[in-house]
Amino acid sequence: MSLKFLRLSKLIKSLMILGFATSSLAQAQYEEIDSIERIWEHVTSDSLVILDLDDTVIEPQQTLGGDKWFYDLIDQRRAAGHTLEAALELALQDWTEVQHHVTMKPVEPRTHLVIRKLQAGGNRVIGLTARDSTLADRTIQQLSKIGVDFKISPISRKSVILDEKTNLRYHEGIIFVGETKKKGQALLKFLDHHRVRPKHVIFLDDKEKHVRCVEETLNELGITHVALWYKGAEAKNSAYNRDIANLQWHHFKTEGTFLTDEEALKKLQ
Numbered sequence: 001m002s003l004k005f006l007r008l009s010k011l012i013k014s015l016m017i018l019g020f021a022t023s024s025l026a027q028a029q030y031e032e033i034d035s036i037e038r039i040w041e042h043v044t045s046d047s048l049v050i051l052d053l054d055d056t057v058i059e060p061q062q063t064l065g066g067d068k069w070f071y072d073l074i075d076q077r078r079a080a081g082h083t084l085e086a087a088l089e090l091a092l093q094d095w096t097e098v099q100h101h102v103t104m105k106p107v108e109p110r111t112h113l114v115i116r117k118l119q120a121g122g123n124r125v126i127g128l129t130a131r132d133s134t135l136a137d138r139t140i141q142q143l144s145k146i147g148v149d150f151k152i153s154p155i156s157r158k159s160v161i162l163d164e165k166t167n168l169r170y171h172e173g174i175i176f177v178g179e180t181k182k183k184g185q186a187l188l189k190f191l192d193h194h195r196v197r198p199k200h201v202i203f204l205d206d207k208e209k210h211v212r213c214v215e216e217t218l219n220e221l222g223i224t225h226v227a228l229w230y231k232g233a234e235a236k237n238s239a240y241n242r243d244i245a246n247l248q249w250h251h252f253k254t255e256g257t258f259l260t261d262e263e264a265l266k267k268l269q
Contacts, residue, residue: 026222030215032229036107036114039202042226048155048198049118050187050214052205053129053174055233057111058104058142062261064248065102067206067233068240070095092132092179094249099135102258104142107232112147119153126154127174128183128203130210136171150174155194162189183210184217191221201225206233243268 029042036056039049051057055067063069070091077087106112118125127150131139143149150173151157162168162175168186169176170193177186183205191197201223203214208229215227244264251259259267 026219027224028215028219029226030211030229031226032231033204034231034234036111036204036230036232039114039118039204039228042202042228043118043121043123044200045122046199047123048201049123049125050128050201050203051115051125052207052210052230053127053131053139053143055107055206055237056204056230057107057115057127057148058146059107059233059236060098060102061105062102062248062258062264063241063245064252064258065095065098066237066240068237069245072240072242072245088179096132096135098249098252099142100138101252101256102142104146106146106148115148116152122153124153124155124198125173126150128177128187128205128214129174130177130179130181130183130207132178133167133169133171133176136169136174136176139174139176140172155190155196160193162186162193182213184213184215187214188217188221197221198223202228204228204230206230241265 031038033039043049060066073091073094074084074087077090078084082090115125129139152173154173156170157173159169159171162170166178166181168178168181168189170190175186175190177183201218203211203218203225205211205214206229211227211229215225218225218227241261244261247264247267248259248261251257251264
């Protein structure tokens with residue numbers, strides 16, 4: 001056995017031990033929070049902050065166009081006899097149509113200010129959304145109107161197709177995953193593409209399934225992280241009224257404008 005081979009074997013063994021030690025040192029934390037302000041309890045100078053969009057950063061000014069309405073559309077189509085796949089496709093068509101017209105607001109009054117402060121403090125902040133990439137430009141417009149710009153401190157400012165087959169796209173600081181794709185796998189593709197392994201990640205999402213999915217990916221990568229299940233929009237969603245949403249949808253389709261929840265409720269009485 002040559003001396004060169006022995007040295008190479010020792011080097012490989014050392015790298016394997018170092019990799020295991022690094023993975024072992026990674027710390028994981030999971031919490032449920034009801035305000036985005038709680039993020040400050042976990043932010044460090046090394047933190048990469050990853051934010052979901054709908055019902056985490058933004059929400060529509062009325063019931064129509066929200067996440068709760070979207071999932072209710074799926075339920076209604078399923079009840080009408082459609083398969084899950086067909087119900088999802090039909091719901092996405094209606095939801096997407098509304099998104100091109102609806103005005104958004106921050107989920108919390110200070111949501112946009114927290115994001116700006118993170119960016120001003122030097123933290124990299126990106127979005128990770130279940131929205132399809134066909135809504136990328138419209139999403140940027142909606143965010144801009146509430147004062148949120150993910151281009152300010154991203155990992156990269158260059159837009160790129162991360163997976164042509166699934167249309168996974170990174171655009172202006174946001175990863176557009178699509179409703180049926182896994183956010184954890186999408187984040188992995190993004191990090192691999194940019195050859196980045198953050199020292200510390202904070203992930204915030206209002207859907208537990210997405211929080212757990214991303215958490216699993218970060219655990220596998222050995223990245224220290226805080227996974228936060230955000231419930232800031234829970235009170236609004238629990239008060240969801242299908243009759244209001246259906247009336248707003250009918251008014252939008254016939255008149256091309258949106259009724260406020262108050263206007264819709266008055267018409268229903």
